[in-house]
Amino acid sequence: MDLIRYQAPELTPWSAADRWSNLRDELNSFFELPVWSSFARKGQLFTGWSPALDLYQSNDNVIAVVELPGMRKEDIEISLHDGTLTVSGERKQENSSYGDKAERTERYVGTFRRTIALPTRVDAGKVSATYRDGVLTVTLPKAEEVKPKQIQVS
Amino acid sequence: MNTLTRENRDDAGAQTEQFVVPPASVIEAGDGYRLEVEMPGVNKDGLDISVENNELRIIGRRSLPVVEGTLIHHESRPENFLRRFELDPSIDANRINAKVEQGLVTLTLPKAEHVKPRKIAVS
Numbered sequence: 078m079d080l081i082r083y084q085a086p087e088l089t090p091w092s093a094a095d096r097w098s099n100l101r102d103e104l105n106s107f108f109e110l111p112v113w114s115s116f117a118r119k120g121q122l123f124t125g126w127s128p129a130l131d132l133y134q135s136n137d138n139v140i141a142v143v144e145l146p147g148m149r150k151e152d153i154e155i156s157l158h159d160g161t162l163t164v165s166g167e168r169k170q171e172n173s174s175y176g177d178k179a180e181r182t183e184r185y186v187g188t189f190r191r192t193i194a195l196p197t198r199v200d201a202g203k204v205s206a207t208y209r210d211g212v213l214t215v216t217l218p219k220a221e222e223v224k225p226k227q228i229q230v231s
Numbered sequence: 232m233n234t235l236t237r238e239n240r241d242d243a244g245a246q247t248e249q250f251v252v253p254p255a256s257v258i259e260a261g262d263g264y265r266l267e268v269e270m271p272g273v274n275k276d277g278l279d280i281s282v283e284n285n286e287l288r289i290i291g292r293r294s295l296p297v298v299e300g301t302l303i304h305h306e307s308r309p310e311n312f313l314r315r316f317e318l319d320p321s322i323d324a325n326r327i328n329a330k331v332e333q334g335l336v337t338l339t340l341p342k343a344e345h346v347k348p349r350k351i352a353v354s
Contacts, residue, residue, distance in 0.1 A: 129307040135300030142298060144271035144307055147335030176260070183254035184267055196303060207296075211271040211334015214296050 126185035130164075130193060136225055139195055139217045146211035147184075153208060155215055157201045164213065165190040197223045250313035253291070263322070263341035270312045271334040277311075278331055280338070282324045287316045289336065321346040 133140040143164050145153065153166040167188045199217040206215045255268040270278075272293035279290040291312040318324060323343040330337050 130304070131298075131302060131307050132304035133298045133300035134303050138300065140298050140300055142296065142307070144334075146269040146271040147267070147333055149333075177265075178259040180257040180259055180264070182256050184256045184269060185254070193304070208333070209296065210274045210294070211269075212296060214298070 126168075126187065126189045128164075128189060128191055130191055132193065132196075134196060137219055139197060139199055139219065141193065141213075141215040141217070143191065143213040143215070144211065145208070145213050148208070148211070150208050153213060155204070155206055157199070157204060157217075160198065161192055161194050162215065162217070163190065163192045164215070249310045250290075251308050251310045253312045253314055255314055262347060263339060264319075266316070266338040266340060268312075268314055268336040268338075269334065270331070270336055273312065273331065273334055273336070275331055278329070278336065280327075280329050282318065282327065285318045285320075285324075287318050287327075287338075289314045289338075291336065 129144045131142040133142070141162055141164070145164075145166070145168075148166060148168055152168065153164065156163045156165075165188070168186050170186050195217065198220040200220050203218045204215065206213060208214075253269045255266060258265045258267070268289055268291075270291035270293075272295045273291035274294060277292035277294055279288075279292070281288050289312075293311060318340075321342045322340045326341045328339040
């Protein structure tokens with residue numbers, strides 16, 4: 078199982094200097110890495126696609142919201158293993174044909190895998206997910222034994 | 232020919248609203264260009280695409296799902312999206328077509344008839 082520290086999405090605030098600050102951040106984070114891990118993470122650091130993930134917690138559920146623009150529902154895989162949620166899949170180059178010439182390629186095409194440890198035990202049998210406007214929402218109901226309970230004073 | 236890929240990043244008319252720059256790809260395909268911009272959480276109603284002074288401007292406002300609960304891990308950005316391109320003179324701005332599917336905005340920018348290669352018959 079690979080638990081990978083989240084890499085900031087390559088979205089930068091609107092400013093003329095954002096290219097440079099982006100490059101600077103990348104260089105900074107590269108030099109902050111211990112030497113032993115730089116090889117293992119090389120792919121992640123420079124080319125990988127790691128979609129942004131938000132996690133919410135309510136009394137009854139843990140909810141994960143993942144930004145996955147331009148995918149097909151069938152190409153998204155969700156799995157639950159040992160208290161960690163993994164969202165993975167492959168984004169394919171759609172409607173491209175022979176003779177197309179890329180002028181600028183910023184979109185990442187290919188496989189991705191995002192794993193996150195859940196804060197509490199969940200009922201794996203009741204997990205549900207929706208995919209709308211390129212945003213995946215996974216609802217994981219908490220296991221009965223971890224739900225908060227009101228105790229009546231008798 | 233590749234002015235479409237030139238971004239307008241001048242700060243004239245600085246925006247008061249904060250935006251993030253979404254990733255975009257430009258593909259020369261067939262008789263024009265295809266522009267793909269990633270805007271997760273944006274649907275048809277949140278899109279505002281305009282051409283003014285040869286500048287193509289794409290704004291995407293998100294309508295994110297309302298989630299009940301407290302946020303315990305946060306990576307997404309709350310800002311809306313903005314991307315601007317300078318249009319190549321060969322593009323017929325009146326025939327630009329846009330669609331949005333699962334947060335991916337795809338624009339088709341056809342070249343104007345007069346710039347397409349044509350055979351000239353010898354009489």
